[in-house]
Amino acid sequence: MFRAGSFVADHINPVAPEQVQPNGVDLTVDAVLEPTERGRIGRDGKHVAEREPIEPEDGAYVLPAGGYIARYGEQIRIPEGHIGFVYPRSSLMRNGCMLHTAVWDAGYEGRGEGLLAVHRDVEIEPGARIAQLVFAEANHDGTYDGSYQGERLD
Numbered sequence: 001m002f003r004a005g006s007f008v009a010d011h012i013n014p015v016a017p018e019q020v021q022p023n024g025v026d027l028t029v030d031a032v033l034e035p036t037e038r039g040r041i042g043r044d045g046k047h048v049a050e051r052e053p054i055e056p057e058d059g060a061y062v063l064p065a066g067g068y069i070a071r072y073g074e075q076i077r078i079p080e081g082h083i084g085f086v087y088p089r090s091s092l093m094r095n096g097c098m099l100h101t102a103v104w105d106a107g108y109e110g111r112g113e114g115l116l117a118v119h120r121d122v123e124i125e126p127g128a129r130i131a132q133l134v135f136a137e138a139n140h141d142g143t144y145d146g147s148y149q150g151e152r153l154d
Contacts (some may be wrong), residue, residue: 003082003135011077012133024134026089028127031075032061032116060123063116070099070116070130075153077109082136086114086131096120098132107143110151 007027009015019026032054041047051069054061078084084104092099100115113130124130 001137003137008133008135011079011135013075015074015110019129021119021132024132025074025131027076027086027133028073028133029061029070029130030111030126032124033069033071033073035067035069043137055127060125062121062123063118063119064121068116068118069113070111071152072111072131073127075109076104076133078104078106078135078144080106080143081094081137081140082106082135084108084135086112086133086135088131089129092130097120098124101131104133105144105146106138106140107145110148110153112148114150119130121136 002023005020005022005024011096013066019028020033021114033051034054035049035121036052037049040047042050050062054063054068056062074139076084079140083106086101096119098119100117101112117132118132
């Protein structure tokens with residue numbers, strides 16, 4: 001069963017009232033980065049590609065078609081007994097963009113990111129709502145303790 005937006009909001013900081021939706025909480029873009037080298041995913045580990053931050057122009061990230069990393073502005077904590085899913089807001093898709101994310105396991109805490117696939121040139125303002133986080137109740141074996149645990153916590 002998916003949880004109400006008010007429940008999700010209790011596990012996000014900061015969160016403004018307008019971010020709380022009936023079934024989740026909108027996430028904002030804090031930074032946009034562009035990978036600058038080849039990454040590698042092996043059987044015994046990974047190398048995440050270096051990324052260069054994109055600076056806003058006239059108050060917005062001006063993004064030509066391509067692949068980018070969108071960092072979210074909110075600190076998120078996935079509670080035990082739950083799993084998190086991040087979906088793009090429809091306004092992002094209606095502008096020719098898609099946000100791809102992975103499963104957020106129980107116990108994860110940090111400021112995550114997603115792959116922003118821009119299919120048509122777009123401008124996105126810093127702090128704009130681009131995604132929605134939802135929680136579903138889930139059984140799990142242990143909690144998240146991977147390399148991204150605690151990423152970008154203030």
